[in-house]
Amino acid sequence: GQQLNQSPQSMFIQEGEDVSMNCTSSSIFNTWLWYKQDPGEGPVLLIALYKAGELTSNGRLTAQFGITRKDSFLNISASIPSDVGIYFCAGLQGAQKLVFGQGTRLTINP
Amino acid sequence: DGGITQSPKYLFRKEGQNVTLSCEQNLNHDAMYWYRQDPGQGLRLIYYSQIVNDFQKGDIAEGYSVSREKKESFPLTVTSAQKNPTAFYLCASSRSAQGQSPLHFGNGTRLTVT
Numbered sequence: 001g002q003q004l005n006q007s008p009q010s011m012f013i014q015e016g017e018d019v020s021m022n023c024t025s026s027s028i029f030n031t032w033l034w035y036k037q038d039p040g041e042g043p044v045l046l047i048a049l050y051k052a053g054e055l056t057s058n059g060r061l062t063a064q065f066g067i068t069r070k071d072s073f074l075n076i077s078a079s080i081p082s083d084v085g086i087y088f089c090a091g092l093q094g095a096q097k098l099v100f101g102q103g104t105r106l107t108i109n110p
Numbered sequence: 111d112g113g114i115t116q117s118p119k120y121l122f123r124k125e126g127q128n129v130t131l132s133c134e135q136n137l138n139h140d141a142m143y144w145y146r147q148d149p150g151q152g153l154r155l156i157y158y159s160q161i162v163n164d165f166q167k168g169d170i171a172e173g174y175s176v177s178r179e180k181k182e183s184f185p186l187t188v189t190s191a192q193k194n195p196t197a198f199y200l201c202a203s204s205r206s207a208q209g210q211s212p213l214h215f216g217n218g219t220r221l222t223v224t
Contacts, residue, residue: 031210042200042215050210088152098213100152
């Protein structure tokens with residue numbers, strides 16, 4: 001099945017730094033979702049984007065739906081230890097056909 | 111609180127045995143889904159159901175079966191035909207199978223088959 005290209009695959013940063021990750025695809029999506037997964041838990045929805053060009057914030061998190069509808073990025077500002085985890089992007093192509101990226105593993109050094 | 115409950119959290123089975131994973135939601139969501147997650151990979155869709163008594167195969171349905179007899183329940187059976195069943199299984203639901211309703215996930219069941 002189709003998957004999204006998510007990068008980077010992993011990030012090692014210092015506490016307080018900003019983080020940026022993105023997802024790209026050769027296909028158009030009508031919705032982009034960003035999830036965070038802690039070890040041994042299910043993914044938790046962070047941000048949902050529904051319109052091309054849309055920029056949405058959730059606390060220190062900001063995500064954008066690319067104008068071409070083929071990409072999205074997620075930024076985390078002033079990272080803290082609880083931001084550690086795996087972040088997944090997901091694109092929706094109608095009728096709930098959700099396609100996931102392979103995840104970005106975020107590690108934070110205190 | 112409303113949510114999605116998967117049980118058990120950990121499951122161990124011998125090769126050749128069928129095993130059923132439970133998923134219950136009290137969110138009154140119409141659609142439910144099963145995903146499989148392997149290390150270093152994204153989630154892959156096994157089966158989904160848009161409405162009671164109806165379900166469709168996802169990308170990796172071989173070796174799995176589901177039922178949707180009640181709106182709140184969507185159990186997944188991993189059969190002996192599944193060649194590599196050891197994985198983390200995630201159930202999800204969404205308000206509607208149409209439109210743009212985000213999926214909400216349970217906390218997963220880790221299945222180990224030896």
